[in-house]
Amino acid sequence: MTYTPEKLRELDAWIAEHVMGWKKIGRGKILQEWKDSDGNPHFIGDRPIADQDDCNCWMDMFNPTTDPAASDALDDKILEKLGEDGYQIWHDGKNFIMCRRNGLEPQAKHLDKKICRALFAQRLFSK
Numbered sequence: 001m002t003y004t005p006e007k008l009r010e011l012d013a014w015i016a017e018h019v020m021g022w023k024k025i026g027r028g029k030i031l032q033e034w035k036d037s038d039g040n041p042h043f044i045g046d047r048p049i050a051d052q053d054d055c056n057c058w059m060d061m062f063n064p065t066t067d068p069a070a071s072d073a074l075d076d077k078i079l080e081k082l083g084e085d086g087y088q089i090w091h092d093g094k095n096f097i098m099c100r101r102n103g104l105e106p107q108a109k110h111l112d113k114k115i116c117r118a119l120f121a122q123r124l125f126s127k
Contacts, residue, residue: 003115005046008065011118012044015064019077019125034062064118071114078121087120089113 003011009032016022016034022042026033031045042062064070079086082100089098096116099107106123110116 001110003065008115009045009063011065011115011122012063012070015074015118015121016042016044016062019074019121020062064121065112065115068114071117074117074121078117078124081124089116 013024013032017024020036022034022036024032024034031043034042034044036042040060042060044062061067062070062073064074086101087098088101089096091097095109095111096113097107097109098116098120099105106120106126108116108120108123110119
């Protein structure tokens with residue numbers, strides 16, 4: 001399945017709310033602003049053009065479907081929820097497949113490992 005950038009940002013927002021436990025405080029056309037439980041700001045969306053190396057406006061972007069660092073943070077939450085059971089992920093020659101180590105649902109499959117992880121988290125945290 002192909003995901004548009006808009007669908008990926010929707011999945012990122014779902015993860016921010018349901019997995020990370022953040023609250024949305026603002027919605028712009030390009031960025032959504034979120035706050036974690038400590039009040040720290042995070043942003044979902046596309047980094048504005050003004051945010052260049054010569055700009056002092058650094059933002060904490062959270063796009064786990066496209067950013068490896070955010071995907072790693074998501075991985076920490078998945079492992080925290082699963083505990084010792086953990087999960088397994090493998091590549092079948094076409095897609096990444098991810099499921100609980102004990103073989104129980106949920107399961108996710110996608111060409112991109114980060115999107116596969118996000119889909120797995122969505123299924124895991126929906127239960």
